[in-house]
Amino acid sequence: MxxxxxxxxxxxxxxxxxxxxxxxxxxxxxxxxxxxxxxxxxxxxxxxxxxxxxxxxxxxxxxxxxxxxxxxxxxxxxxxxxxxxxxxxxxxxxxxxxxxxxxxxxxxxxxxxxxxxxxxxxxxxxxxxxxxxxxxxxxxxxxxxxxxxLPYWATVAWTVMFVGIVVAWALFVRARRQLVLSLRERAHRAEAEQQLRVDQARQLERTRIAREMHDVLAHRISLLSLHAGALEFRPDAPPQEVARAAGVIRGSAHAALQDLREVIGVLRADTADGDAAPERPQPTLADVPELVAESRAAGVRVTLVDEVAEPTRVPTAVGRSAYRIVQEGLTNARKHAPDTTVGVRLAGGPGRELAVEIRNPWPVGTSAPALPGAGTGLVGIAERVTLAGGRLTHGRDGATGDFRLAARLPWPA
Incomplete structure (x- = not known):
């Protein structure tokens, strides 16, 4: 018990x-x-x-x-x-x-x-x-x-009857007490299980938020490092370029600090009020062009091919997953192949799969040291795609030699 x-x-x-x-x-x-x-x-x-x-x-x-x-x-x-x-x-x-x-x-x-x-x-x-x-x-x-x-056997029978009454009464009381104890234990167990489910749900939500913030922070910090590296290798750049790069660095650092402050605040919150704090609007497929433009502004050569039919009908969860995949692909390209051209392709429609592909040539040599990484970005993307019911492939393309990150996400009709 x-x-x-x-x-x-x-x-x-x-x-x-x-x-x-x-x-x-x-x-x-x-x-x-x-x-x-x-x-x-x-x-x-x-x-x-x-x-x-x-x-x-x-x-x-x-x-x-x-x-x-x-x-x-x-x-x-x-x-x-x-x-x-x-x-x-x-x-x-x-x-x-x-x-x-x-x-x-x-x-x-x-x-x-x-x-x-x-x-x-x-x-x-x-x-x-x-x-x-x-x-x-x-x-x-x-x-x-x-x-x-009373005769002998009548006395024995009466005595046995009294003992039997006591035994029956005792067994009834025992069964009732055990039932009450069992019901109370079940109530305690149910309460503990409910609390455990609440804690698990809270932990899963915090893990989800942390994964989102990882994608955002990796993207912003890679942009920041890219501009800082440009200033380091071109100390004689025109003042306008230095000012523009410094502005991008300042903006990226400010946004990264803001994102970090938000995720730490959520992860530290232990109360329901903390968990109920409103989140910022999540990105969708319509935000991919802005993401590409941001990378272009940082000096990355990116081409975008958008062949999505009826993009307004893309489910919110599918669009957010596609955005994160593109974001992770651009971040990896800036880290490991900073001097190459990155190609982004989106295709699909209702009733078919939404195809997302990021491709860049395999780097031969770079003019700047590679950015550090934990190697968990692709793991998180793979988990996201699996939970969405899709498929993810990544690695070197045997036909072209390019590095290819491709995902197919279900798009109900």
Missing amino acids: SAAVVPDHPWLLPGALTPEARASRRTPRDWLVDTVAFLLAVGWALLAFGDATSPDPQFAHNAGPSWLVGVDLAAGLGYCAALWLRRRWPVGLAVAGLPLALFSVTAGLALLVVVFTVLVHRPLPIGAALVGFHLAVIPVYTVVRPDPT
Whole structure:
């Protein structure tokens, strides 16, 4: 059972807590039940003692020797007092009361209370063994303390019936408590699973945002590095070109810092309010020409062939994926083949696939050091394309020798 439920119900699973802990956790209801059980057991013991010593043979039992009556009363009252320990040591108390089951009338109700406790709070094999012993000694008890008003087998039958009632009641209480415990544990588990689903959804959303920001930052920083490299290799450039390159560097750095601030703010947010912060509008296929123009402004030779039929009908998710693929292809070209011409081709229509292809010659030599990269951009693009139900291929084209990044995305009619 769940450990989180046990402290709220220390008597449902005795043994899960130490005896000291269970004793200290006794609730007002437990005190009431224990007091009533003690008073009823003492009342029965006094009543049975009165019947055993009554001069009226109609009510008196065959008490046997006079000393047995006194021993029976002392043992019965002592066992009644021991009922206060039944929650801490029910099995030990039951074992200690086994001899009393052979002869004691005054301890009869206290013995039934202990049997009830063991059946409710201890494993069923222990309770079954205890009940079996009491049933086995009923014939012996009836011989030692016969009832003068009933025949032998009638006394045995009545005693078995009372034991059976106690057993049935105890099993009912045990089943009910286990059901309540199971329902509460399921409620706790369902709550924990719901919280886990919320946490997983939040983590997936943050991962998605981080992947988007990776694409954006890689693109902007590669532009920044490209212009900085141009200034480094051309310190004698005209002031107008230096000013223009410095402006592009400043704008790219500012945009990159803004993007970085946004993604860190989202990843640090631990509350629902932080997760509910509005996001910037996401790019679509219609933004690809602007992306190409931005690369051209940075000095990259890019050609764009747009053969998309009905571009306004491109699904938003498909268009965003196509934009990210083009962005990653241009970023990789600037990193690894800065002096080559990059070709971008878009084609497709409703009911067909949207084809995205970025191609550039395999670099032979470069005039600037390659930009660093983690190599995760293509991994993220491949994951994006797979989730969209498309196909991605990348690598060196065996026919032309060019590096080719191509994706096919589903475009429902």
